Amino acid sequence: xxxxxxxxxxxxxxxxxxxxxxxxxxxxxxxxxxxxxxxxxxxxxxxxxxxxxxxxxxxxxxxxxxxxxxxxxxxxxxxxxxxxxxxxxxxxxxxxxxxxxxxxxxxxxxxxxxxxxxxxx
Amino acid sequence: xxxxxxxxxxxxxxxxxxxxxxxxxxxxxxxxxxxxxxxxxxxxxxxxxxxxxxxxxxxxxxxxxxxxxxxxxxxxxxxxxxxxxxxxxxxxxxxxxxxxxxxxxxxxxxxxxxxxxxxxx
DNA sequence: CCGTATCCGATCCGATACTG
DNA sequence: CAGTATCGGATCGGATACGG
Numbered sequence: 001x002x003x004x005x006x007x008x009x010x011x012x013x014x015x016x017x018x019x020x021x022x023x024x025x026x027x028x029x030x031x032x033x034x035x036x037x038x039x040x041x042x043x044x045x046x047x048x049x050x051x052x053x054x055x056x057x058x059x060x061x062x063x064x065x066x067x068x069x070x071x072x073x074x075x076x077x078x079x080x081x082x083x084x085x086x087x088x089x090x091x092x093x094x095x096x097x098x099x100x101x102x103x104x105x106x107x108x109x110x111x112x113x114x115x116x117x118x119x120x121x
Numbered sequence: 122x123x124x125x126x127x128x129x130x131x132x133x134x135x136x137x138x139x140x141x142x143x144x145x146x147x148x149x150x151x152x153x154x155x156x157x158x159x160x161x162x163x164x165x166x167x168x169x170x171x172x173x174x175x176x177x178x179x180x181x182x183x184x185x186x187x188x189x190x191x192x193x194x195x196x197x198x199x200x201x202x203x204x205x206x207x208x209x210x211x212x213x214x215x216x217x218x219x220x221x222x223x224x225x226x227x228x229x230x231x232x233x234x235x236x237x238x239x240x241x242x
Numbered sequence: 243c244c245g246t247a248t249c250c251g252a253t254c255c256g257a258t259a260c261t262g
Numbered sequence: 263c264a265g266t267a268t269c270g271g272a273t274c275g276g277a278t279a280c281g282g
Contacts, residue, residue: 009166009236010220011145011213018216019140021255024132037264045130048256053265063223074263075262087219092132094212095139098205099131102184115130142275158244169276174245195243196282 017062018088022047022055027085027092030065034078064088138183139209143168143176148206148213151186155199185209 018024022044029035029043041052056079059065064085070076081089100119103112112119139145143165150156150164162173177200180186185206191197202210221240224233233240 009146010217010224010233010238011149013220013223014216015142015145017219019254021136024136025130028132049265050257050267051255054255057265069264073262075265077264084219084222087215087222091212091215091219094208094215095135096131098138098208098212099134101205101208102134103131112131117131140274170245171247171277172275175275178245190244196245198244 014088017059017064020055020058022051023059023064024092024095026052026055026059027064027081027089028096030079030081030085031089031093034068034080036076036078040079059085135209138180138185141176141179143172144180144185145213145216147173147176147180148185148202148210149217151200151202151206152210152214155189155201157197157199161200180206 018027025044025047026040029040035043037049037052037056040056041047041049044052056065056067060067063082065079066082067077067079070078100112100117103109104119109119139148146165146168147161150161156164158170158173158177161177162168162170165173177186177188181188184203186200187203188198188200191199221233221238224230225240230240
């Protein structure tokens with residue numbers, strides 16, 4: 001892992017694991033199990049393949065995700081959350097709620113509707 | 122708030138709220154209630170006053186923290202978590218656990234001991 | 243004690259092109 | 263479909279100095 005800084009507190013460690021623009025979204029996208037790179041790319045709007053691969057590599061190094069690689073062509077790889085990643089998912093789900101709350105407050109429900117996100121309680 | 126990007130997903134919103142090196146630590150540091158700037162600065166090793174103030178300002182703009190300002194000298198200000206901040210705290214506490222797990226796995230318990238963090242279950 | 247301003251190197255991330 | 267390499271602009275964050 002690339003915790004190069006002097007990590008003297010648990011939250012600093014985790015910051016190293018989730019920093020970057022896309023990592024929480026990748027975790028969320030993996031919530032339902034094994035997912036191919038192409039599926040991830042489709043699921044996360046606007047991410048580039050480069051950033052997706054770069055972040056996945058870092059997340060693998062920090063033990064949040066892992067992957068299995070099939071043989072033969074076309075190549076097939078599946079990424080999935082490790083146990084640590086699943087624990088992180090529980091934090092990400094709270095963040096998701098916070099973001100939804102915020103968007104509802106701001107009257108941005110149209111965006112949520114378009115994505116089929118349920119925000120009614 | 123400075124959500125300048127086109128925010129089309131809840132996690133992107135929250136990323137805007139917590140990005141930066143110190144924000145999760147600030148949230149954690151505020152868990153026990155109102156805290157002065159000086160206390161925060163003492164509680165978060167290595168943070169500079171500039172970064173602390175900058176992050177607090179951003180967090181205030183995104184509705185995670187708020188502050189009350191006393192009158193007279195010496196100046197006294199107290200920062201505290203809003204309801205949104207408290208919800209975020211519940212995610213931060215999970216991150217804290219993940220970080221502790223990681224440090225225990227790596228045999229870095231000495232650092233946890235020094236900080237008086239309980240990692241025994 | 244609280245808060246602001248500037249400067250500058252380090253890092254991040256998007257675009258793009260390319261390989262197996 | 264999966265993955266790598268490079269380049270350049272934008273952003274981040276630490277040092278430092280100053281002001282209320």
